[in-house]
Amino acid sequence: MKSLTDYLWFNTKTARAYINITPQVEGLVAKSGIKEGMVLVSAMHITAGVYVNDEEDGIIHDIDEWVERLAPFRKDYQHHRTGETNADAHLKSLLIHHEVVVPVTKGALDLGPWQQIYYAEFDGRRRKRVIIKVMGE
Amino acid sequence: MKSLTDYLWFNTKTARAYINITPQVEGLVAKSGIKEGMVLVSAMHITAGVYVNDEEDGIIHDIDEWVERLAPFRKDYQHHRTGETNADAHLKSLLIHHEVVVPVTKGALDLGPWQQIYYAEFDGRRRKRVIIKVMGE
Amino acid sequence: MKSLTDYLWFNTKTARAYINITPQVEGLVAKSGIKEGMVLVSAMHITAGVYVNDEEDGIIHDIDEWVERLAPFRKDYQHHRTGETNADAHLKSLLIHHEVVVPVTKGALDLGPWQQIYYAEFDGRRRKRVIIKVMGE
Numbered sequence: 001m002k003s004l005t006d007y008l009w010f011n012t013k014t015a016r017a018y019i020n021i022t023p024q025v026e027g028l029v030a031k032s033g034i035k036e037g038m039v040l041v042s043a044m045h046i047t048a049g050v051y052v053n054d055e056e057d058g059i060i061h062d063i064d065e066w067v068e069r070l071a072p073f074r075k076d077y078q079h080h081r082t083g084e085t086n087a088d089a090h091l092k093s094l095l096i097h098h099e100v101v102v103p104v105t106k107g108a109l110d111l112g113p114w115q116q117i118y119y120a121e122f123d124g125r126r127r128k129r130v131i132i133k134v135m136g137e
Numbered sequence: 138m139k140s141l142t143d144y145l146w147f148n149t150k151t152a153r154a155y156i157n158i159t160p161q162v163e164g165l166v167a168k169s170g171i172k173e174g175m176v177l178v179s180a181m182h183i184t185a186g187v188y189v190n191d192e193e194d195g196i197i198h199d200i201d202e203w204v205e206r207l208a209p210f211r212k213d214y215q216h217h218r219t220g221e222t223n224a225d226a227h228l229k230s231l232l233i234h235h236e237v238v239v240p241v242t243k244g245a246l247d248l249g250p251w252q253q254i255y256y257a258e259f260d261g262r263r264r265k266r267v268i269i270k271v272m273g274e
Numbered sequence: 275m276k277s278l279t280d281y282l283w284f285n286t287k288t289a290r291a292y293i294n295i296t297p298q299v300e301g302l303v304a305k306s307g308i309k310e311g312m313v314l315v316s317a318m319h320i321t322a323g324v325y326v327n328d329e330e331d332g333i334i335h336d337i338d339e340w341v342e343r344l345a346p347f348r349k350d351y352q353h354h355r356t357g358e359t360n361a362d363a364h365l366k367s368l369l370i371h372h373e374v375v376v377p378v379t380k381g382a383l384d385l386g387p388w389q390q391i392y393y394a395e396f397d398g399r400r401r402k403r404v405i406i407k408v409m410g411e
Contacts, residue, residue, distance in 0.1 A: 001138040001275040001411050003310045005379055036140040037272060038177055040312055040375055044386030046327045052235055053183045053227055058215035062224050063231065070207060070344060078332035087336050090327055094337065094370060096231060098326055101177055101238055101375055103270045105142055110268055112181030131384055133377045135311060135410070136272070137138050138275040173277045174409060175314055189372055190320045190364055195352035199361050200368065207344060233368060238314055238375055240407045242279055247405055249318030273409070274275050 003135045004032035007044075012124030018060050019119045021130065025102070026109055028132050035107045037136015042099035044131055047089035047123035049096035055116045067092045067122070089122035096120050104136055140272045141169035144181075149261030155197050156256045158267065162239070163246055165269050172244045174273015179236035181268055184226035184260035186233035192253045204229045204259070226259035233257050241273055277409045278306035281318075286398030292334050293393045295404065299376070300383055302406050309381045311410015316373035318405055321363035321397035323370035329390045341366045341396070363396035370394050378410055 006028050008021060021041070029039055041050050053059065071094075077087030102117065103110040111117075119130055143165050145158060158178070166176055178187050190196065205225075214224030239254065240247040248254075256267055280302050282295060299315055315324050327333065345368075351361030376391065377384040385391075393404055 001311065001409075003410065005310070005377070005384075036142070037138065038270065040377055042375070042377060044384075044389065046386070046388050051231055053231060054216075056216060056219060058218050059224060059227050061215040062228065066208065066228050066231075071340065078335040079328075079330060081332050082330060087333060090333050091336065091340050094325055094327060094340075097234055097371055099375060101179070101236060103142070103177055103179060103268050105268075105270070110142075110181075110270075112183070112266070114183050115181065129386075131377050131379075133312065133379070133384075135138075136140065173279070174275065175407065188368055190368060191353075193353060193356060195355050196361060196364050198352040199365065203345065203365050203368075234371055238316070238373060240279070240314055240316060240405050242405075242407070247279075247318075247407075249320070249403075251320050252318065272275075273277065 001135055002034055005133045008130045009127060011127050012121045015124050016064060017121040017124055020055055020116050021119050022117045025117050025132055029104055029109060029134050032134040034104055034134050034136040037104045039102050039104055040133045041117055042131050045128050047086055047093055048128055049093045049098050049120040050100050051096050051118050051120060052100050052115050054114050067095055071095050086123045092122040138272055139171055142270045145267045146264060148264050149258045152261050153201060154258040154261055157192055157253050158256050159254045162254050162269055166241055166246060166271050169271040171241055171271050171273040174241045176239050176241055177270045178254055179268050182265050184223055184230055185265055186230045186235050186257040187237050188233050188255050188257060189237050189252050191251050204232055208232050223260045229259040275409055276308055277407060279407045282404045283401060285401050286395045289398050290338060291395040291398055294329055294390050295393050296391045299391050299406055303378055303383060303408050306408040308378055308408050308410040311378045313376050313378055313408045315391055316405050319402050321360055321367055322402055323367045323372050323394040324374050325370050325392050325394060326374050326389050328388050341369055345369050360397045366396040
């Protein structure tokens, strides 16, 4: 099995942000020379996620409202006794999930027509990163 | 690393449907000849999911009610400004997750006694597909 | 591709429990001798999950409250017509997700500074298990 590993760094200007990282993942698959296999794309933080969905501003707005509705900011989380204020970001990360595994076929990402890979930041304005690991032959 | 890739097509009669695809995944694992590794089962659409849970009509009904409660149909999603009406299906897809990775041991799916692999359709009545990629030795 | 497979058994004293299994996963990665690849950590039950997040008592409490809020115990789930009373545990398992894929780089788990691998029990007081499969070179 061959593999290639790289990391993407982020430092978003807003607390929450949704960034299409498909081009960077595609570039790494091409660089790896792997024809058949998969790529693991995984946030390295407990307050961020990675998901696959549409590149359309409306749905991104809807996703942002939805994660806030299901995992809202509140002052009274027990995690905040540590001095942190970001328990909602932990829950949003669990809701969206922190990693995806994307198939690689014939040397390219084998995604459906509307599938794009997104980094979801839930507690930004600091340096954070994602690991991308391409594996296969 | 050896691999075998195939695709399943669906065209459900209802907008939402839950289809047990374990037999098809098992068949592909057997065909691959792979003894140790994993199989990636991933929806190729942003309004469908793949999950592992029970084959029991009651729980499938409960899952369907639950995804509608947490990601309900509404008219006023911003995504609908594009002319689409299926933003809830995007959110249901994120909730259930669009892919699973299932272990393969001694040439078979290494699932627990009640685990079954389901395709979850949230915006059906059109041709859609799932990729199945078996990888290992 | 090399691989190493092992299973962890649990029998929690409470119905719900959150157990950090990172040391066991790390140990298996070391034992495998695999330097580059991934490890699949997957619950073998439909009423349990595996997730990656923080080892901090407050957030674990918050996660437990959150899964109960979004997938509450109720008497009237249709699944209960079978005689079971654990439909909420099925839904909690879907919410948290039942498996994670963690990268292995230079012979070790390639996790961010706060990422820990947890087994989430939602219907305990019985013997249950998790499969750990390390794959790579």
